[in-house]
Amino acid sequence: MDQTNVNSCCNKNEQENESTQNKEGSCCSVPKETADQPAHLQKFTIQGMDCPSCAETLEKGLSKIQGVGDIQVSYASAKLSLKKDSSVHTDKITEEVKKLGFSAFPVLSNTMQTYKIEGMDCSSCAQTLENHLNKNPDVQEVRVNFSTGKMKIDHRTTVEKIKKEVKRSGFTAHLDEKLQEDASNSKLKKEVNTIFSGLLLAIGFALSFTPVPEWISIAAYAGAILTGGFKPARSAFYAIKSKSLDMNVLMASAAIGAALIGEWFEGAMVVWLFALGNTLQDRSLERTRESIRSLVNLTPSEATVKKGDQWVQMPVENISIGSTVLIKAGDKIPVDGTVMKGFSSVNQAPITGESIPVDKHTDDPVYAGTINESGSLEVTVTKKAEDTTIAKIIHLVEEAQEKKAPTQAFIDRFANVYTPIVFGLALSIMILPPLLGFGSWGDWLYKGLALLVVACPCALVISTPVAIVSAIGNAARNGVLIKGGTFLEKAGTITAIAFDKTGTLTVGKPKVSHVIPVETDPTQLLRIVRTLEDHSNHPIARAIIEYTNERNISSVEADDYATIAGKGVQATIKGEEYFAGKPGLFRDHKVDLSHVAEHIESLEKQGETLILVGTRNRLMGIISVADSIRDITVNAIQTLKRIGINESVMLTGDHEGTAEKIAGEAGIDRYFAGLLPEDKVTSVKTLQKEGKQVAMVGDGINDAPALATSDLGIAMGGAGTDTAMETADIVLMADNLEKLPYTVRLSRKALAIIKQNIWFSILTKVAALVLIFPGLLTLWMAVLADTGAALIVILNSMRLIRQK
Numbered sequence: 001m002d003q004t005n006v007n008s009c010c011n012k013n014e015q016e017n018e019s020t021q022n023k024e025g026s027c028c029s030v031p032k033e034t035a036d037q038p039a040h041l042q043k044f045t046i047q048g049m050d051c052p053s054c055a056e057t058l059e060k061g062l063s064k065i066q067g068v069g070d071i072q073v074s075y076a077s078a079k080l081s082l083k084k085d086s087s088v089h090t091d092k093i094t095e096e097v098k099k100l101g102f103s104a105f106p107v108l109s110n111t112m113q114t115y116k117i118e119g120m121d122c123s124s125c126a127q128t129l130e131n132h133l134n135k136n137p138d139v140q141e142v143r144v145n146f147s148t149g150k151m152k153i154d155h156r157t158t159v160e161k162i163k164k165e166v167k168r169s170g171f172t173a174h175l176d177e178k179l180q181e182d183a184s185n186s187k188l189k190k191e192v193n194t195i196f197s198g199l200l201l202a203i204g205f206a207l208s209f210t211p212v213p214e215w216i217s218i219a220a221y222a223g224a225i226l227t228g229g230f231k232p233a234r235s236a237f238y239a240i241k242s243k244s245l246d247m248n249v250l251m252a253s254a255a256i257g258a259a260l261i262g263e264w265f266e267g268a269m270v271v272w273l274f275a276l277g278n279t280l281q282d283r284s285l286e287r288t289r290e291s292i293r294s295l296v297n298l299t300p301s302e303a304t305v306k307k308g309d310q311w312v313q314m315p316v317e318n319i320s321i322g323s324t325v326l327i328k329a330g331d332k333i334p335v336d337g338t339v340m341k342g343f344s345s346v347n348q349a350p351i352t353g354e355s356i357p358v359d360k361h362t363d364d365p366v367y368a369g370t371i372n373e374s375g376s377l378e379v380t381v382t383k384k385a386e387d388t389t390i391a392k393i394i395h396l397v398e399e400a401q402e403k404k405a406p407t408q409a410f411i412d413r414f415a416n417v418y419t420p421i422v423f424g425l426a427l428s429i430m431i432l433p434p435l436l437g438f439g440s441w442g443d444w445l446y447k448g449l450a451l452l453v454v455a456c457p458c459a460l461v462i463s464t465p466v467a468i469v470s471a472i473g474n475a476a477r478n479g480v481l482i483k484g485g486t487f488l489e490k491a492g493t494i495t496a497i498a499f500d501k502t503g504t505l506t507v508g509k510p511k512v513s514h515v516i517p518v519e520t521d522p523t524q525l526l527r528i529v530r531t532l533e534d535h536s537n538h539p540i541a542r543a544i545i546e547y548t549n550e551r552n553i554s555s556v557e558a559d560d561y562a563t564i565a566g567k568g569v570q571a572t573i574k575g576e577e578y579f580a581g582k583p584g585l586f587r588d589h590k591v592d593l594s595h596v597a598e599h600i601e602s603l604e605k606q607g608e609t610l611i612l613v614g615t616r617n618r619l620m621g622i623i624s625v626a627d628s629i630r631d632i633t634v635n636a637i638q639t640l641k642r643i644g645i646n647e648s649v650m651l652t653g654d655h656e657g658t659a660e661k662i663a664g665e666a667g668i669d670r671y672f673a674g675l676l677p678e679d680k681v682t683s684v685k686t687l688q689k690e691g692k693q694v695a696m697v698g699d700g701i702n703d704a705p706a707l708a709t710s711d712l713g714i715a716m717g718g719a720g721t722d723t724a725m726e727t728a729d730i731v732l733m734a735d736n737l738e739k740l741p742y743t744v745r746l747s748r749k750a751l752a753i754i755k756q757n758i759w760f761s762i763l764t765k766v767a768a769l770v771l772i773f774p775g776l777l778t779l780w781m782a783v784l785a786d787t788g789a790a791l792i793v794i795l796n797s798m799r800l801i802r803q804k
Contacts, residue, residue: 040083040084040085040140040141041070041081041082041083042081042082042083042084042090042093042106042141043079043080043081043106044079044080044081044093044094044097044104044105044106045079045080045104045105046058046073046079046080046097046102046103046104046105047102047103047104047105055073057100058071058073058080058097058100058102059071059072059073061096061097061099061100062080062082062093062096062097062100065084065088065092065093065096066088067084067085067087067088068082068083068084068088068093069082069083069084070082070083080097080104089134090106090141094106106141106143112141112152112153112154113152113153113154113155113159113162113175114150114151114152114175115150115151115152115153115162115163115166115173115174115175116149116150116151116173116174117129117144117149117150117151117166117171117172117173118149118171118172118173118174119170119171119172119231119235119282120144120146120149120171124239124247124248124415124419124461125146125170125171125235125239125248126144126145126146127144128169128170128235128238128239129144129151129166129169129171130142130143130144132165132168132169132238132241133153133162133165133166133169136155136157136165138155138156138157138161139153139154139155139156139157140154140155140156141153141154142154142155146462146465148398148469150398151166151173159175163175168238169235169238170231170232170234170235170237170238170248171235191279193227193228193230193231193275194228194272194275194276194279196227196228197224197225197227197228197229197268197271197272197275198224198228198272198276200220200221200223200224200227200268201220201221201224201268201269201272203217203220204217204218204219204220204221204223204224204264204265204268205217205265207220208265217264218264220268221264221265221267221268222259222264222268224268224271224272225255225259225264225267225268225271228268228271228272228274228275229251229252229255229271229274229275231275232248232251232252232271232274232275233248233252235248236248236249236251236252236253247456247458247786249423250419250423250452250453250455250456251270251271251274251453251456251783253449253452254267254270254449254450254452254453254779254782254783255267255270255271257445257448257449257452258270258446258449258779261442261445261446263446263779266778266779266780267779269779269780269783270453270779270780270782270783273780273783273784273787274783274787276787277783277786277787277788277790277791278787280787280791281787281790281791281794298332298350298368298369298390299316299332299334299335299368299369299385299388299390300316300331300332300334301315301316302314302315302316302334303316303319303325303327303334303335304325304326304327304328305319305323305324305325305326306323306324306325306326306378311326316334316335316385317384317385317386319334319335319381319384319385320381320384321381321382321383321384322380322381323380323381324340324378324379324380324381325337325378325379325380325381326376326377326378326379327366327372327376327377327378327379328372328376329344329372329373329374329375329376330371330372330373331371331372332369332370332371332372333346333366333367333368333369333370333371333372333379334368334385335368335379335381335383335384335385335388336365336366336367336368336381336382336383336387336388336389337365337366337379337380337381337382337383338363338364338365338366338379338380338382339360339361339362339363339364339365339366339377339378339379340362340378340379340380341362341377341378342362342375342376342377342378343359343360343361343362343375343377344359344360344372344373344374344375344376344377345357345358345359345360345373345374345375346358346359346360346366346370346371346372346373347370347371347373348367348370348734349370349479350369350370350371350390350477351367351369351370351389351390351393351479351733352479352733352734352735353478353479353480353733353734353738353739357373360377365382366379367388367389367390368385368388368389368390368391369388369389369390393476393481393733396481396483397472397473397476397481399483399484405464405465405468405484405485405486405488405489406485406486406489407464407485407489407754407758408464408465408468408485411460411461411463411464411758412461414457414460415457415460415461418457419456419457422451422452422455423452425451425455426448426449426451426452426455427448429444429447429448429451430444430445430447430448430449431444443775446779447772447773447775449779450772450777450778450779450782451769451772453779453782453783453786454765454768454769454772454777454782454785454786455765455769456786457761457765458786458787458789458790459757459760459761459764459786459789459790459792459793460758460761460762460765462790462793462794463754463757463758463760463761463793463797464485464754464757464758465485466793466794466797466798467750467753467754467757467796467797467800468485468488468750468754470750470797470798470799470800470801471488471746471747471749471750471800471803472484472485472488473801474746474800474801474802474803475743475746478739478742479732479733479734479739480730480731480732480733480739480742480743480746481730481731481733482729482730482743483728483729483730483731484729487712487729487730488746488747488750489747489750489751490693490711490712490729490747491695491712491730491743491744491746491747492744492747492748492750492751493693493751494645494693494694494695494711494712494744495645495646495647495692495693495694496645496646496647496648496649496687496692496693496694496695497640497645497647497648497649497694497695497696497697497740498649498650498651498683498684498687498694498695498696498697498706498710499648499649499650499651499668499697499698500651500652500680500696500697500698500699500703500706501627501650501651501652501654501659501662502539502627502652503539503699503716503717504697504698504699504716504737505629505630505633505650505662505666505668505737506627506628506629506630506633506662507627507628507629507630508539508627509539509542509543509627510539510540510543510609510625510626510627511543511546511547511625511626512543512544512547512623512624512625513608513624513625513626514603514608514622514623514624515621515622515623516596516599516621516622516623516624517620517621518595518596518619518620518621518622519618519619519620519621520620520621522621523553524620525613525620525621525623526544526547526548526551526553526623527548527553527554527555527556528556528573528578528580528613528620529544529548529580529611529613529621529623530544530545530548530553530554530555531555531556531558531571531573531578532558532569532570532571532578532579532580532613533545533569533580534555534561535561535569535571536563536569539627540609540611540625541569543625544611544623544625556573557573558571558572558573558578559571559572560572560577564579564581564585565676565677566653566676566677567581567582567584567585567588568580568581568582568585568611569581576615577615577616578613578614578615579612579613579614579615579616580611580612580613581611581612582610582611582612582655583600583610583612585612586612586614586619589616589617591614591616591617591618591619592619593612593619596619596622599622600622603622603624604655604656604657604658605657606626606657606661607626607657607658607660607661607662608624608625608626608657608658609624609625609626609627609654609655609658610622610623610624610655611623611624611625627662629662629665629666630736630737632736632737632738633666633736633737634665634666634667636736636737636738636740636741637666637667637668637737638667639741640740640741640744641667643741643744643745643748645744646692647669647670647687647692648667648668648669648670649668649669649670649671649672649683649687650662650663650666650668650670650671650672651671651672651675651680651683651684651706652671652672652673652674652675653673653674653675653676653677654673654674655673655674656673656674658673659671659672659673659674660673677703677705677706678705680703680705680706681705681706681709683706684696684706684709684710685709688710688711693711693712694710694711694712695710695711695712695713695714696709696710696712696713696714697714697715697716697737697740698713698714698715698716699715699716699717704727707727707728707729708727712729712730713727713728713729713730714728714729714730714731714732714740714743715727715728715730715731715732716731716732716734716735716736716737717732717733717734717735730743745803746800746803749799749800749803750800753796753797753799753800756796757793757796757797760789760792760793760796761789761793764785764789765785765789767785768781768782768785
């Protein structure tokens with residue numbers, strides 16, 4: 001059922017809305033607005049709705065929240081929109097949706113600005129910044145992502161005030177990534193502070209071996225603590241103010257505690273090692289966060305555009321649709337378009353990952369960011385700069401990098417509980433043993449401080465997001481679009497892959513191989529079938545139209561065109577109904593096919609697809625078409641088997657003979673033939689009931705239901721279809737299966753690295769904790785263990801950037 005808003009109590013006419021919008025308890029009511037609390041429209045994507053009544057359940061459940069109104073839930077599009085006042089936080093909405101049995105993900109509004117944030121050391125910093133900005137009445141919504149180092153914010157104030165608020169939290173915000181100068185200055189200042197802190201530490205240490213008064217070396221240590229620790233201390237202040245405990249709080253507490261008990265050298269060493277570790281982490285993380293910068297830099301800033309009779313240089317963002325652009329040999333193509341004049345080979349590797357250049361003729365599509373290798377091309381622009389394929393890839397990859405994988409979400413929840421417990425445990429160790437007479441205050445204070453430092457979960461928290469960001473960025477550069485960590489993780493657990501046949505395993509361009517007239521001549525048969533197929537976009541219809549065009553056979557006048565789902569087409573010609581479709585269509589009409597049964601059986605055994613043409617009571621002829629296996633298909637299937645995919649399955653609407661032939665040629669283990677679109681969903685469910693984790697590979701349009709039903713939906717040929725990029729979980733930008741084995745291998749390596757990171761982080765903590773109580777672990781060793789572990793985890797994750 002095609003509905004845009006099912007069971008919505010708000011789906012009424014304007015008069016009804018006016019009369020009901022202020023009724024208390026109505027799910028359409030608008031929240032009461034005051035000068036301080038204006039209503040704010042927010043949208044969410046909903047997961048988990050199984051039927052239209054789920055939409056009604058959500059509406060009724062959310063209408064009970066004070067300050068929320070004008071709720072609309074669409075089951076068909078899985079979207080929720082509502083109005084809320086500023087007292088209702090987004091997290092409250094998502095929590096309530098979760099209680100009702102669904103999952104809600106905020107959709108960022110068009111008014112969202114994106115800032116690059118400098119100075120975040122771990123995901124707790126992102127939480128601190130979010131908490132701080134959420135208290136600002138001018139901020140409508142804010143999302144800070146540590147992995148990508150970006151903040152998306154909807155606000156009602158100036159950019160400068162937002163930057164100032166971010167700075168108060170201990171970080172630096174840059175609105176435009178192209179403005180790198182401020183960012184570079186911020187990094188340089190941080191690095192200078194680290195170096196200066198290290199020099200003061202070295203001076204203090206050297207002076208401690210000379211006869212100079214002790215207070216001079218202490219002053220040097222104090223200078224090292226102040227220089228290197230100012231930024232962490234400021235961040236710690238705002239973390240505590242925002243009611244969160246992050247690594248800055250733990251480190252600042254340790255440094256201050258060390259100074260209070262007279263361990264000035266230890267305090268200075270803690271601060272310097274922490275600052276040094278953060279500097280190295282920042283450098284490494286920046287490489288990870290910029291893993292898609294190569295994509296951003298693919299498109300030139302200017303293009304040669306035709307203005308009248310002249311060719312002029314123009315900024316790419318000013319080029320309008322329909323303009324003509326000249327692309328010389330060796331130039332990067334600046335915009336998406338269609339070749340109007342010229343012939344060339346174009347290197348599409350930046351978009352599709354294909355290693356071999358693709359020949360481009362008149363009317364062929366070209367994409368921004370690809371490279372014109374030989375001849376000159378004149379291209380008609382079909383998309384604006386912000387809507388090009390490369391722009392969409394960059395946008396989707398950035399969104400994907402911000403989505404939390406299940407492992408990351410679990411670790412974040414764990415850290416939120418773990419850190420306060422550790423802080424409380426450290427305070428207990430500092431106070432209780434000396435109170436009970438077990439040792440001196442100094443010894444237990446020192447051990448408590450060491451516990452604060454070593455128990456910081458920084459390495460554990462960044463173990464997953466850095467790996468996922470690296471893997472998704474690598475995949476994007478190699479022509480594979482992975483829409484989030486969840487799907488990256490799923491790809492590594494797949495045990496069976498189901499393939500659509502036409503256009504996935506095969507070329508998707510069948511050709512007419514036999515024309516067998518019955519009770520008519522070949523020309524008349526082709527004229528009738530051409531007329532019937534004229535309004536169809538099916539590959540078989542296109543093959544028949546191409547065949548008739550080559551023979552200059554045109555269609556005749558007809559009306560009442562209709563498609564018979566999964567069986568064929570029909571139209572009325574000169575008052576009589578004509579049909580073209582599968583043999584089953586004519587059997588349904590009780591047409592006698594006994595005199596052509598041998599022809600049908602013979603052609604089907606050869607793997608031909610048959611189109612019968614006739615009326616309700618007679619057969620006029622048979623046309624057979626055949627598709628061919630892609631060259632890359634057999635190699636891709638064999639590679640998948642070698643890397644451990646247990647079963648490959650083909651789903652097709654073709655008859656048994658064609659299915660058997662194609663499956664044999666491609667090396668497919670199993671096939672389901674004669675399927676209608678809804679039958680493909682049933683086939684996927686059958687595989688799932690057998691205990692398999694199933695990926696479905698299709699074109700992202702006709703196979704949308706099966707893609708949605710599978711554990712992992714993979715669309716092929718994303719460079720040419722926006723729908724494929726929107727519907728699937730993973731998109732292979734090239735129109736072949738070449739990248740599928742690479743995607744599975746990348747996912748499995750990412751999962752392996754995540755597990756390595758988690759175990760390494762945990763074992764490092766356990767080892768350090770064991771050394772605390774015998775007094776073998778010093779404060780500076782604890783810092784080294786913490787920051788060192790975090791750095792090793794980052795470097796280990798960065799191996800995914802270089803995965804081939």
